[in-house]
Amino acid sequence: MESTKALPVAVIGAGPVGLAAAAHLLERGLEPLVFEAGPTAGTAIDRWRHIRLFSPWRFNLDAAALRLLEAHRWEAPRLTALPYGGELVDNYLTPLAALPEISSRLQTGARVVAISRQGLDKTHVRNRDAAPYLVRVEHGDGETRDHTVAAVIDASGTWSRRNPLGVSGLPALGEDAAGDRISGPLPDVTGRDRADFAGRRVLVVGAGHSAANTLISLAGLAKDEPDTRIFWVVRGASAEKVYGGGDADGLPARGQLGARVRRLVEAGRIELLTGFGIAALKDTPSGVIVDAVDGRTVEADVVIPCTGFRPDLEMLRELRLDLDPAVEAPRQLGPLIDPEFHSCGTVPPHGAKLLAHPDKDFYIVGMKSYGRAPTFLLATGYEQVRSVVAALAGDREAADAVQLELPETGVCSTDAGSSCGVPGPAAADSDGEVICCAAPEPVLVGFPAGLSRGRSAGN
Secondary structure (H helix, E strand, O other): OHHHOOOOEEEEOOOHHHHHHHHHHHHOOOOEEEEEOOOOOOHHHHOOOOOEEOOOHHHOOOHHHHHHHHOOOOOOOOOOOOOEHHHHHHHHHHHHHHOHHHHOOEEEOEEEEEEEEOOEOOOOOOOOOOOOEEEEEEEOOOOEEEEEEOEEEEOOOOOOOEOOOEOOOOOOEOOOOOHHHEOOOOOOOOOOOHHHOOOOEEEEEOOOHHHHHHHHHHHHHHHHOOOOEEEEEOOOOOOHHHHOOHHHOOOHHHHHHHHHHHHHHHOOOOEEEOOOOEEEEEEEOOEEEEEEOOOOEEEEOEEEEOOOEOOOOHHHOOOOOOEOOOOOOEOOOHHHHOOOOOOHHHOOOOOHHHHEOOOOOEEEOHHHHHOOOOOOOHHHHHHHHHHHHHHHOOOHHHHHOOOOOOOOOOOOOOOOOOOOOOOOOOOOOOOOOOOOOOOOOOOOOOOEOOOOOOOOOOO
């Protein structure tokens, strides 16, 4: 960053990982400029505020952010407690964003739509490393403006792009046309969204913790609204991965989650259909008819997609990226997080070296760094940004000294198209940033038990 050291470092997304990056930049004497697409910090997590994380507070707080808060006499929560998404926002992210050191550098209602090198498209290489970055932002006042920065840390998460319902990575036939029958991920079925599900036929799609949280909430709703009927379809031959590690899980709340779903299925309160790959949806006056590849059908009034998330790479088209062809994570990281071979706890600690791209001083961190892999942990994102910021500050020794102590995760890998837990920390009863082991793919140690990716919130 020597040639552009007078410029700020752009941070995209004001979720847990984005604000942590800002705190580390400040500690290193670097100037952060944080862009958040939503109206407030943690907007994505706020959408699943009703979800309880299955990781305690001590795994969901970043060290640099904690030091900054404590300097302002912030009162820490009980570190062994399991927070809800709303508590993560209200008791941590909102106070952090309100600190003068952060608020003066945070722009909300600021959606990043493109990133490039100033004066250079991606085909030009001469003096590329010396050129500053140009970040194009759509601001809330209706104007689109370009910002010149020294480096970019993309912590925008994956919450805005859910995986489709269909097999083969594509939307099912008719999926777009049936959009009015498809809810958002991790709806608050017993609270603000209750009217959309009470007394209706509800189809939950997915084999991760997001699905588990949603199913448990729906079963609670059905107690008060007995006409509510719950269908659950999974692509795999069984739901054992959702039932999880039980008592062997290092995050007890997550182990209990799977056990509760198993009991509901065995009691007949949830109708489980396995081996159900969705081929087509057809919206009719009486409901949406969902066809499986093998010819089976199920009719519902509303479909809840718990299918996980994928990164939005459109704004990065003018950058030189090196992505794993399978999971769309940085190429060196991809094999280490591939869900066919790894679960949350088997991913080694990693930092700037594995997150680097051909365009120098550009990094994707947080849930988005895991691409389509569903097992991100919030604590992993904090270690990522600590290392990345050290690299930007020229402290290569600190950047390379990565370490992370995580709990045993039990069984948390998922089959394709499912969510290991959303957006964004690990959660317990109704998760949301956010994540299987930390996630709502959203965020994020992990995101909620319903978000298998801990999805960090943001752009």
